[in-house]
Amino acid sequence: MREVFHQSLEDVQARLVEIAELVTVAMEGATRAFGTSDVALAEEIIEADAVIDTKAAEIDELAIQILARQQPVARDLRIVVAALRVSASLERMGDIAEHIAQFTRMRFPERAIPKGLKSTFTKMGELDVEAARKLTELLRTEDLSLVEELRALEEQLDDLHISVFEKVLSENWQGEAAATVDATLASRYLERFADHAVSVAKKVAYLATGEWSTATDEIPVITPAITRD
Amino acid sequence: MREVFHQSLEDVQARLVEIAELVTVAMEGATRAFGTSDVALAEEIIEADAVIDTKAAEIDELAIQILARQQPVARDLRIVVAALRVSASLERMGDIAEHIAQFTRMRFPERAIPKGLKSTFTKMGELDVEAARKLTELLRTEDLSLVEELRALEEQLDDLHISVFEKVLSENWQGEAAATVDATLASRYLERFADHAVSVAKKVAYLATGEWSTATDEIPVITPAITRD
Numbered sequence: 207m208r209e210v211f212h213q214s215l216e217d218v219q220a221r222l223v224e225i226a227e228l229v230t231v232a233m234e235g236a237t238r239a240f241g242t243s244d245v246a247l248a249e250e251i252i253e254a255d256a257v258i259d260t261k262a263a264e265i266d267e268l269a270i271q272i273l274a275r276q277q278p279v280a281r282d283l284r285i286v287v288a289a290l291r292v293s294a295s296l297e298r299m300g301d302i303a304e305h306i307a308q309f310t311r312m313r314f315p316e317r318a319i320p321k322g323l324k325s326t327f328t329k330m331g332e333l334d335v336e337a338a339r340k341l342t343e344l345l346r347t348e349d350l351s352l353v354e355e356l357r358a359l360e361e362q363l364d365d366l367h368i369s370v371f372e373k374v375l376s377e378n379w380q381g382e383a384a385a386t387v388d389a390t391l392a393s394r395y396l397e398r399f400a401d402h403a404v405s406v407a408k409k410v411a412y413l414a415t416g417e418w419s420t421a422t423d424e425i426p427v428i429t430p431a432i433t434r435d
Numbered sequence: 436m437r438e439v440f441h442q443s444l445e446d447v448q449a450r451l452v453e454i455a456e457l458v459t460v461a462m463e464g465a466t467r468a469f470g471t472s473d474v475a476l477a478e479e480i481i482e483a484d485a486v487i488d489t490k491a492a493e494i495d496e497l498a499i500q501i502l503a504r505q506q507p508v509a510r511d512l513r514i515v516v517a518a519l520r521v522s523a524s525l526e527r528m529g530d531i532a533e534h535i536a537q538f539t540r541m542r543f544p545e546r547a548i549p550k551g552l553k554s555t556f557t558k559m560g561e562l563d564v565e566a567a568r569k570l571t572e573l574l575r576t577e578d579l580s581l582v583e584e585l586r587a588l589e590e591q592l593d594d595l596h597i598s599v600f601e602k603v604l605s606e607n608w609q610g611e612a613a614a615t616v617d618a619t620l621a622s623r624y625l626e627r628f629a630d631h632a633v634s635v636a637k638k639v640a641y642l643a644t645g646e647w648s649t650a651t652d653e654i655p656v657i658t659p660a661i662t663r664d
Contacts (some may be wrong), residue, residue, distance in 0.1 A: 386615040
């Protein structure tokens, strides 16, 4: 039974890695399409999101079946519950890549990236793709040094997100309202993507160490006094 | 054992209802503070979000303990897993109320609502509060007629969200870039709030009927062919 359980867990892990890879490809394509106004590529990314959604739903179903058939307890149980959450975060990261691709389609044949923000958005896109790659690697190897690297990427993205607002709100900003709307939403999406990556990384770290990092803004899991049993 | 399980489920349900009530209070206060530039009220809402986060984490812990100790299967298991997801959505709805309150604080003593959008944002706020109330009622009573009502509210919010963009992108829009940024983000948050409410409602409906509504954009849970056991 233990061996069956471990095979099942390996299956879940392999599937999470697979989705993280798809999310990486999606974000890579979405930011490339965004930067070059490649509407055909944007369409591809938008269509491909359904695959990520389906695969996330399959993981959820697999996790539920593991809970039902193998009735894990203690740490094993927490791993399966964490898998449900990781799949939800990955699915959401896929949605964000899709949103970025939708911008490109929406603005075509105009450029989606507002003038004066090209280098900022290029950098944000690169950092998000790097975050997706590191997250894939973390899910595959459980190498916890990647958690700190992901946090560092998230901080860089936060700074760039703030710099977008500073630019848009500065006296030099010449963009029309449409450019302001696009800059606001695109920056928000690109920043959220890394938030989700860090949130997954924290779960992986928690399972590996049993401890929430103190540098986190997420609250630790609290054990309420439950006496009935 | 069945009776213990049902007591535990009732406990989970009561806690979800309690959080939904807190979220309703938060959204009510946040939209009132947003409309009246009441920065003291905004501070209250921002502080109170930590309570929602803690209570959501407690539900998650309770659900994990139920899985460990009572090892539910079939529909019972799906209810517990759904509770984990519902608590995550409610927690996110609380975050959104907090974001709206943060706008008010950030812009104070200026008005947070951009000129020309007062009636739109007032209406969006009212619809979100109504959605939070109906969601609380749905969690309490499992009266599935509320699911359709929630969908109708979400559609109204989608329409208003689009109308904000139309206004901001129209030739008549006189707002500065700051007003455009605020309108974009606030509208996005207010629209997302109802999305989360509908996503919770769909889970409640799924558990009650075993069927995903065909009118949903969420994919059904797929059963992969798992043979190992």
